Amino acid sequence: MMMLKLIGLQLKVNFNLSALKWYFKHDFKRFAGLLGLVVLVIVGISPIFFLYLMLVEASYDILLPLGQTEVVLASALVLASLLVLLFGLAFVMSVFYFSRDLSLLVPLPLQPRDILGSKFLVVLLYDYLTVTPFFLPALWVYGVNTGAGVLYWVLGGIVFLLVPVIPLALASLLILVLMRFTNLSRRRDTLRLIGFFLLLAALLAMNFFISSIPLGEEAEFLENILLDEDGLISLTTRAYPPALYAARALTAGGRESLLNLLSYLGISAAGIILVLFVGQGMFYQGLIGGAEIQRGRVLSREDLARKTAGTSSPEWAIVIREIKILIRTPIYLINSLATAALVLIILLIPMFTGGGQISYYQGLAKMEPRVVPILGAAGLIGLLSLFAPAASSSFSREGRLIWVSRVIPVAPQKQIRGKVLYAMLVSSLALPVMALILVLLLNWSLMDTVLALAAGLILTFPAVTSNLLIDLLRPYLAWDSEQKAIKQNINVLLGLAAGVGIYYLLFLAGKAAYGLTAAERPVYLVVLGGAALLGAVFYAAMLLLAPQRYRDLGG
Amino acid sequence: MIKINDLSKSYNRGAVKAVNNLNLHVKAGEIFGFLGPNGAGKTTTIKMMVGLLKPDRGTLMISGYSITDQPLEVKKRIGFVPDTPEIYDKLTGLEYLNFMGDVYGVPGAVRKERIAMLLDLFELGGAVGDLLQSYSHGMRQKIVLVGAMLHQPEVFIMDEPMVGLDPKSSNNLKNYMREHCNQGKTVFFSTHILEVAERLCDRIGIIHRGELIACGTMEELKKLSRDKETLENIFLELTEK
Ligand SMILES: Nc1ncnc2c1ncn2[C@@H]1O[C@H](COP(=O)(O)OP(=O)(O)O)[C@@H](O)[C@H]1O
Numbered sequence: 001m002m003m004l005k006l007i008g009l010q011l012k013v014n015f016n017l018s019a020l021k022w023y024f025k026h027d028f029k030r031f032a033g034l035l036g037l038v039v040l041v042i043v044g045i046s047p048i049f050f051l052y053l054m055l056v057e058a059s060y061d062i063l064l065p066l067g068q069t070e071v072v073l074a075s076a077l078v079l080a081s082l083l084v085l086l087f088g089l090a091f092v093m094s095v096f097y098f099s100r101d102l103s104l105l106v107p108l109p110l111q112p113r114d115i116l117g118s119k120f121l122v123v124l125l126y127d128y129l130t131v132t133p134f135f136l137p138a139l140w141v142y143g144v145n146t147g148a149g150v151l152y153w154v155l156g157g158i159v160f161l162l163v164p165v166i167p168l169a170l171a172s173l174l175i176l177v178l179m180r181f182t183n184l185s186r187r188r189d190t191l192r193l194i195g196f197f198l199l200l201a202a203l204l205a206m207n208f209f210i211s212s213i214p215l216g217e218e219a220e221f222l223e224n225i226l227l228d229e230d231g232l233i234s235l236t237t238r239a240y241p242p243a244l245y246a247a248r249a250l251t252a253g254g255r256e257s258l259l260n261l262l263s264y265l266g267i268s269a270a271g272i273i274l275v276l277f278v279g280q281g282m283f284y285q286g287l288i289g290g291a292e293i294q295r296g297r298v299l300s301r302e303d304l305a306r307k308t309a310g311t312s313s314p315e316w317a318i319v320i321r322e323i324k325i326l327i328r329t330p331i332y333l334i335n336s337l338a339t340a341a342l343v344l345i346i347l348l349i350p351m352f353t354g355g356g357q358i359s360y361y362q363g364l365a366k367m368e369p370r371v372v373p374i375l376g377a378a379g380l381i382g383l384l385s386l387f388a389p390a391a392s393s394s395f396s397r398e399g400r401l402i403w404v405s406r407v408i409p410v411a412p413q414k415q416i417r418g419k420v421l422y423a424m425l426v427s428s429l430a431l432p433v434m435a436l437i438l439v440l441l442l443n444w445s446l447m448d449t450v451l452a453l454a455a456g457l458i459l460t461f462p463a464v465t466s467n468l469l470i471d472l473l474r475p476y477l478a479w480d481s482e483q484k485a486i487k488q489n490i491n492v493l494l495g496l497a498a499g500v501g502i503y504y505l506l507f508l509a510g511k512a513a514y515g516l517t518a519a520e521r522p523v524y525l526v527v528l529g530g531a532a533l534l535g536a537v538f539y540a541a542m543l544l545l546a547p548q549r550y551r552d553l554g555g
Numbered sequence: 556m557i558k559i560n561d562l563s564k565s566y567n568r569g570a571v572k573a574v575n576n577l578n579l580h581v582k583a584g585e586i587f588g589f590l591g592p593n594g595a596g597k598t599t600t601i602k603m604m605v606g607l608l609k610p611d612r613g614t615l616m617i618s619g620y621s622i623t624d625q626p627l628e629v630k631k632r633i634g635f636v637p638d639t640p641e642i643y644d645k646l647t648g649l650e651y652l653n654f655m656g657d658v659y660g661v662p663g664a665v666r667k668e669r670i671a672m673l674l675d676l677f678e679l680g681g682a683v684g685d686l687l688q689s690y691s692h693g694m695r696q697k698i699v700l701v702g703a704m705l706h707q708p709e710v711f712i713m714d715e716p717m718v719g720l721d722p723k724s725s726n727n728l729k730n731y732m733r734e735h736c737n738q739g740k741t742v743f744f745s746t747h748i749l750e751v752a753e754r755l756c757d758r759i760g761i762i763h764r765g766e767l768i769a770c771g772t773m774e775e776l777k778k779l780s781r782d783k784e785t786l787e788n789i790f791l792e793l794t795e796k
């Protein structure tokens with residue numbers, strides 16, 4: 001079958017299997033190094049998931065007296081599925097429509113559904129990376145606490161494999177339709193970006209309405225939920241009903257388990273079939289012609305003269321180049337700024353759902369000592385910059401065009417300065433947004449807000465420089481499609497891990513400072529001073545390494 | 556202007572000797588054609604000249620500076636056009652030229668004139684506001700050429716510049732190369748098109764399997780061959796040994 005062959009090919013290409021095999025046989029050091037990197041990423045990100053595991057444990061303990069412990073599983077399933085759906089939109093769009101190999105595959109005598117099926121599988125495999133950290137802790141906590149038998153773990157394995165299928169099918173369908181109907185005019189790039197954000201907004205809004213509690217009847221509503229033994233679970237899965245089947249399959253036992261599993265399996269299979277069926281008709285219609293470019297109007301002599309008369313410094317020329325390319329390449333835009341925006345929105349959702357939480361968030365305005373919420377907000381700004389991999393993919397994104405940077409007479413140190421400047425600028429896009437949230441939604445005082453923003457900028461500095469350093473040390477230049485440079489680039493994960501690690505260290509240092517002095521100033525001093533110092537160290541390291549790296553890169 | 560001494564480079568840990576003990580001197584005001592069949596080592600040599608590859612052995616001096624010791628001094632003085640015109644898809648032609656102008660430090664007034672002149676020369680004026688993504692192969696080649704000419708480099712280095720150009724553009728390029736040299740500057744380009752080398756170059760070097768097998772003016776090369784008619788015969792005779 002064609003699709004199987006294609007799948008084999010896609011797996012080889014996307015996961016570099018051939019290269020890995022070669023390394024394993026011929027260059028074991030390199031292979032071990034890659035393996036070590038993966039371990040490093042896992043270790044780096046693990047503090048977050050350790051926190052998550054504790055949270056799941058705590059929820060289990062709260063739910064136990066209510067007799068609704070299966071909510072632990074249900075909410076993890078819902079969370080993982082929604083994440084796959086939301087992040088899937090961008091991923092599907094990149095892989096289905098912006099892979100370079102498409103121009104090789106389309107002329108071959110293949111069915112659209114064959115190509116689509118193989119691409120779907122690639123995204124699916126990546127999504128297990130998203131599902132694992134959210135679902136497995138819940139599976140573990142529930143299983144261990146209830147002393148579940150072998151059957152539970154077997155079913156758990158099956159459910160785990162199925163979790164991303166339905167949301168990914170949904171994301172695929174939405175994107176297939178979006179791309180089909182925006183493949184109209186020469187403005188398609190713009191149309192598609194707008195469509196993409198509208199889709200995202202619609203999904204989030206829907207989620208919000210479904211899971212919000214009816215106004216004015218909160219007390220009654222809560223009572224019902226707590227008394228009804230299925231109250232909570234049906235509330236949680238309202239945002240994503242298939243999760244109910246999955247949760248029941250794991251918890252109901254006996255025949256009911258099996259029936260629920262079959263339903264879950266059935267919906268998943270139907271999802272895949274639907275994607276292939278719709279894709280057979282629509283995929284090419286959205287794909288072909290997708291590279292046609294909007295032509296600008298012809299420049300007059302005067303315009304030309306005016307536009308070529310101004311000059312800027314080499315550093316600034318590099319800043320402008322980086323920003324223009326980031327913003328004009330849909331894949332980069334979606335995977336950097338849009339991802340950061342999505343992370344922010346997901347973090348903000350709880351603020352709007354449910355009555356109790358608003359006052360909790362507003363309580364942050366009064367919380368003492370002030371250093372905690374202020375540096376917390378600053379840390380959020382830094383985290384957002386980590387989720388917009390503008391720095392950690394900066395060298396990689398140059399790809400084969402790195403020759404330009406290596407040939408131009410701009411000292412590598414200056415180019416590094418340009419890149420740091422660019423990454424700081426991109427990160428500082430979060431500042432106005434945070435300012436609005438803090439002042440308008442949370443009623444923070446102006447003083448606190450300014451402090452939080454300034455601290456955020458300082459905390460961003462080590463994140464940016466460490467991520468650039470990582471990408472400078474091992475840039476991935478040999479990519480053949482843009483999404484591999486920014487999405488399937490391990491440096492992005494390494495950068496995230498490094499950033500989280502740095503923030504965790506700073507957090508520990510700040511905590512220690514408060515413990516010792518019980519005053520706020522030392523905490524600011526330790527955390528922000530530490531951040532500035534670390535940032536400067538990474539920056540200096542880059543300056544030191546740059547000449548040699550620019551000489552040898554990609555050669 | 557260009558002094559290459561004992562230059563060697565091999566790939567795959569010595570398995571492929573791409574350039575072997577190359578010695579070459581090019582004087583100021585000269586158009587030098589670097590000739591050789593596919594895989595002879597032309598691109599490898601050029602990449603070493605512009606700092607994209609590190610030589611295994613040997614020295615490379617351009618305008619009196621060593622590319623390994625003072626790379627920036629060399630880079631300021633050269634213009635480079637690679638064999639495949641891979642370029643920033645998401646910049647417009649104009650943005651690309653302004654970028655090149657900025658990094659080579661070309662002042663605004665000068666830049667304005669040169670861009671206008673060069674765009675006319677290569678008939679790119681109509682497309683210069685478009686994204687490079689929409690350019691054809693030949694148009695990309697031309698915009699890269701223009702970008703490399705903006706600062707009027709002392710040494711202009713091109714890898715197969717005629718490939719992909721239409722006859723008119725290729726003729727304009729040749730005229731430009733000649734003018735450039737008349738101002739005392741140097742042009743170094745590789746090609747496998749013999750007729751171009753024959754008509755245009757002051758001197759020609761023939762590289763084969765990484766070694767320079769002949770170097771000199773057309774007259775000097777003719778003396779090396781039994782059949783002294785065309786460069787093609789000389790080339791075939793020399794490279795078939
Ligand atoms: N990156 C590379 N890795 C291994 N071998 C290479 C590489 N680039 C070129 N070669 C080999 O070096 C030799 C010279 O290549 P090149 O300089 O590109 O030739 P030319 O430009 O004259 O056609 C060829 O045998 C080619 O196969």
Ligand SMILES: [Mg+2]
Nearest residue numbers: 597598599638
């Ligand atoms: Mg070549």
